[in-house]
Amino acid sequence: MKASGDRQADIYIYDEIGYWGVTARQFAGSLKSLGDLDHINLHIHSPGGDVFDGIAIYNLLNGHSASKTVYIDGLAASMASVIAMVGNPVIMPENAMMMIHKPWGVTGGDANDMRDYADLLDKVETVLIPSYAKKTGKTTDELADMLGEETWMTAQECIEHGFADQLTPAVQAMARINSKRIEEFNAMPRNLKHMITPPKASAAPAPQPAPQPAPAVPQPAPAAIADENAIRAQVIAEQRARVTGIRDLFAGFGGRHQALQAECIEDIECDVNRAKDKLLAALGQESTPTNRPAAANHIHAGNGNITGDGIRQALMARAGYENRDNSNPYNAMSMREYARMSLTERGIGVASYNPMQMVGLALTHSTSDFGNILLDVANKSILQGWEEADETFEQWTKKGQLSDFKTAHRVGLGGFPSLRKVREGAEYKYVTTSDRGEPIALATYGEIFSITRQAIINDDLNQLTDVPLKMGRAAKATIGDLVYTILTSNPKMSDGKALFSSDHRNMASSGIDVSGLDAARQLMRTQKEGTTGRTLNIRPAFLLVPTALETMASQTVKSASVKGADVNAGIINPIQNFATIIAEPRLDDKSAVQWYLAAAQGMDTIEVAYLDGVEAPYIDQQEGFNTDGIATKVRIDAGVSPLDWRGLVRSTGEQGS
Structure with missing residues (x-):
């Protein structure tokens, strides 16, 4: 142009x-x-x-x-x-x-x-x-x-x-x-x-006039013409070789340096060696190691993105998270080979590096997708561990969200009186809520694990799948520990009284039988709003028992007749299927006979709140000199707090205690 x-x-x-x-x-x-x-x-x-x-x-x-x-x-x-x-x-x-x-x-x-x-x-x-x-x-x-x-x-x-x-x-x-x-x-x-x-x-030359005598003009010697033609041919050949060499040099870089290639070709004084120096300088500007956040998504227009997607799919398939794509050329490769391809397909030479250096470069080079690919697989493992963790607290607790780490206050079941009658033409009045509100605040829970260069060289998928899978399970177990610690430790509420107390009228003292369960149910059904005495009409939905009482609870609640009665006597079980039974081994650690009733999920019992409602754990990745690989931090922001005593009843499990 x-x-x-x-x-x-x-x-x-x-x-x-x-x-x-x-x-x-x-x-x-x-x-x-x-x-x-x-x-x-x-x-x-x-x-x-x-x-x-x-x-x-x-x-x-x-x-x-x-x-x-x-x-x-x-x-x-x-x-x-x-x-x-x-x-x-x-x-x-x-x-x-x-x-x-x-x-x-x-x-x-x-x-x-x-x-x-x-x-x-x-x-x-x-x-x-x-x-x-x-x-x-x-x-x-x-x-x-x-x-x-x-x-x-x-x-x-x-x-x-x-x-x-x-x-x-x-x-x-x-x-x-x-x-x-x-x-x-x-x-x-x-x-x-x-x-x-x-x-x-040129097919039919036009008639030419008769030749006229012309003055003698010195003509170049045949040898001079031959030399000139030879020089011209040599120059053309050299230029073709120069252009071909420069194009071959840039060919291995996925079309990422087209502007620089064109600049080198246009400069007739730029030979292959000079072009190589310019290319190395351009690569040096791109190769500063950086710490990439976990959520960073890199989209490349060249061949590197195709390579990255192929490696990601092949590694996901090896880990069991996706179906194997038989057309994927990266299926049979090891993680070490994935690291090499992440570099060479971007035109980054690795011939002079030993395996440790090559893997390290793949993890830190700014144009390499390798670190993000490993992070994607680890994140998939963590989420699978979180989702597969068999935790019981999710069935009956209330799920909430908080937007920051400041302490918030929740108004419980008795926070609002009955609606007042509004006379015709009269103004509506603002409701006055109780000053009491249960505090809840977020806290951060997390651990760090490392995906090492040695694990990549040894093609050890354990650090990439099993370790984060177990950390995902541990993240959910951490929330479960917090919930059942509150339930069994009986903390004080904002009114200065324990969560389970005689003043709160949510304490029973009977074993797992029809009369004991019915008495506990009546305690919850008769709870009232504190200032007006309005009946709240709360129905129990869950029976929380230690695993030692699981069989007895199933027999008592799920049987059609009362335990000990003649089958043909026609005595029906009045509490049949009145609540869903949840057996939790953490309750055994506190007592093998103590059990609880909880209101329906969503009622004010115990709240589990997450930052901005994001309940799954997430990970941050950091590369650098502190770890021989990638340090990956698993983190979850959650807060657990009792909201109201009226949706919960505890029984000591011992008659007359």
Whole structure:
């Protein structure tokens, strides 16, 4: 691209479209650097190339405010013909050509993969056709037929079909089309396979006037001409070797340094060694180790993201969290190989590193996905451990949330009196709540575990799956410990009295039998609001027992008749299935005979509150010099507090105590 003054520019696309030639990223950067333009002269001589890079270039030009004249200097084939459609006008010498065809590509896999890829090619075709239709005015069906036949058109045929607007006299075309894509074209005229036909104007030379005597002019010696040609050929060969070497150097980096590659190629004094120095400098700017938060999501446009997704899926499948994808090339690799691929697919050389250094680089390099992939798997393990943990407190406690770590106060069941009668035309009055409120505050609970380099080198999945799985279970067990500690320790409430006390009328003294359970149920059913004496009508929903009483509780509550009565006597069990039985081994640690009744879940019994309602644990990751790997912190923010005594009853389990 070159600015030509008066807010005009000349742009030449004389190469393939895409990675091996003109990329959309490179094109966009160069176009932007030209500044404000009123007119663009676009010259095309290209066999086509990558569809999506071509679409991006077409859209960049189509959306540009400048007027555009397109010159097809030699050939506009495949995706290059789509780009040419931005021109108004499109000008072609009489010996230039254009080719349009259906999108094509190569894939592998099973029959379903092939069908999916065919569907993708069809979708791409529907994206390309509107560009031709806008220029030519042809219908979709007409253009589809031309694409299906791989249509080659001369300049005159392009004019007739509307693909071009003006025909100019033939000019000397480029002698060869240097592209491997030529072999892709099935219907290409044979004479174009090797060389474009000479201009028509040269086929019949015009009559020449009779020669006139001319003064003698010194002619170069044949040896001098030969030397000049040899030098020219040598220079051309050296430049081709330089460009090829630079492209090979940048080829292993997933297209991430296209702008730098173009800069090196354009500088004729930049050889491969200088290009390598510039590339290393660019890589050095990216390789500063950083601490990445656990929630950071990295999305890459190059090949690295495909690699990262493949490694993540393969590792998830090995850990048992996803189904194995048989088409994934990373299935059979070890974690050590995953670390290597995370670097090499980003163009980062690891040949000079030993395994410990290579794994360390994979964990700390700013462009590597490896640390985040390991973190994703560990997080999956923690969540599975949390979800699979068999904890009973979730069945009967009230779930809440707090927005910060300040102490909050909850108003219990008796916090509001009965609604007052409002006379016709009278004003509603504001309710006066009790000053009593039970405090609740969040606390943080957590531990740190490490995914070491040695574990990765040894391909030890235990540190990545089993350890965080058990920590997830431990996180939920921590909440369970807090809940049952409150239930069994009988803490004081805001009124200065114990949670279970005679003043609160929620203490019973009987074993597990019909009369004892019925008496405890009556204690809960007759609880009242403190200031007005309004009956709260609370029904017990759960019977909490130590495991030592689980069988007796099931027999007593679930039997159709009363224990000890004759089966045929017709005496029904009045408390049959009145509550769900929850057996909790933590209660055995306090007493093997003490049991509890609790109101329905959601009632004011014991609240378990989480920060912003996020009840699952989460993890933070830190890399650095303090740990030989990745230090991973498992953390949960929760608060547990009794809300009201009226939804709970405790029995000592001993008659007459």
